[in-house]
Amino acid sequence: MNESRSGRERWIVGNWKQNLLRLEAEALARAVVAAIPDEWFESDDTVHVGIAPTYLSLEAVRPWTRPAGPLWLFAQDVAAQESGAFTGEVGPAMLLDAGARGAIIGHSERRAYYGETDAMVARKLRGALDAGLRVILCVGETLEIRQAGNHESHVISQLSKAFSHLKGEHLGHHLMIAYEPVWAIGTGNTATPEDARAMHQAIRGWLGAHYGSAGADRSILYGGSVKATNAAELMAAGEIDGFLVGGASLDVESFIRIIESAVAG
Ligand code: PGA
Numbered sequence: 001m002n003e004s005r006s007g008r009e010r011w012i013v014g015n016w017k018q019n020l021l022r023l024e025a026e027a028l029a030r031a032v033v034a035a036i037p038d039e040w041f042e043s044d045d046t047v048h049v050g051i052a053p054t055y056l057s058l059e060a061v062r063p064w065t066r067p068a069g070p071l072w073l074f075a076q077d078v079a080a081q082e083s084g085a086f087t088g089e090v091g092p093a094m095l096l097d098a099g100a101r102g103a104i105i106g107h108s109e110r111r112a113y114y115g116e117t118d119a120m121v122a123r124k125l126r127g128a129l130d131a132g133l134r135v136i137l138c139v140g141e142t143l144e145i146r147q148a149g150n151h152e153s154h155v156i157s158q159l160s161k162a163f164s165h166l167k168g169e170h171l172g173h174h175l176m177i178a179y180e181p182v183w184a185i186g187t188g189n190t191a192t193p194e195d196a197r198a199m200h201q202a203i204r205g206w207l208g209a210h211y212g213s214a215g216a217d218r219s220i221l222y223g224g225s226v227k228a229t230n231a232a233e234l235m236a237a238g239e240i241d242g243f244l245v246g247g248a249s250l251d252v253e254s255f256i257r258i259i260e261s262a263v264a265g
Pocket of ligand 1: 185187
């Protein structure tokens with residue numbers, strides 16, 4: 001295990017987005033479990049593997065996820081509120097009831113296509129952590145922001161707004177961050193290991209400055225066109241604790257090779 005990562009959990013989570021019918025989702029979860037050698041799961045020192053299917057497929061893949069199976073089950077989003085007259089929403093307790101152990105919050109597609117604001121992200125984050133869900137909080141800049149040289153301040157601003165309802169005790173191991181540059185998601189363009197490392201260091205620096213070791217010890221994942229062919233060099237950058245994988249997680253072989261890079265990294 002890379003010393004610079006010691007103490008931090010390594011996670012690889014497949015974000016299946018709006019793909020796969022229930023039977024297809026179940027088949028993919030089963031194939032992933034079948035392809036992963038048992039020893040990858042054997043100790044805390046190895047890697048945690050998660051999948052995030054649509055809400056409708058949570059139950060279908062549940063037999064392959066904890067506690068029945070080795071995978072961690074995440075939802076792709078969660079409502080900010082617990083329950084009530086909020087048509088179309090799914091709350092934290094409903095996710096837990098369906099077998100999910102965590103949720104992705106603030107994905108750039110939610111922010112860009114569904115008008116999710118930093119204020120909404122902050123409420124969702126607090127509600128999910130209070131309910132006991134693990135959270136992958138997504139942050140990342142657009143190409144315009146990077147070209148203007150404002151990428152670090154933008155990401156730190158997203159972080160500080162998302163954390164605005166949190167208290168120190170929320171900074172436990174249930175919270176991880178995913179740095180996902182918007183220009184890299186689904187485009188085939190990946191951040192260079194140097195760019196990813198620099199941003200991860202900036203995020204970790206901010207977390208440490210505000211929350212001490214509870215903040216600095218958070219796992220920070222990278223996302224954005226992670227593939228079997230680039231995962232190892234990203235992992236070798238040292239600051240990256242794992243990946244949030246979109247397109248490549250729909251293909252068993254690619255996903256397994258990405259996990260393998262994290263186990264070796
Ligand atoms: P991608 O998606 O791997 O297809 O770029 C990553 C994500 O959106 O989490």
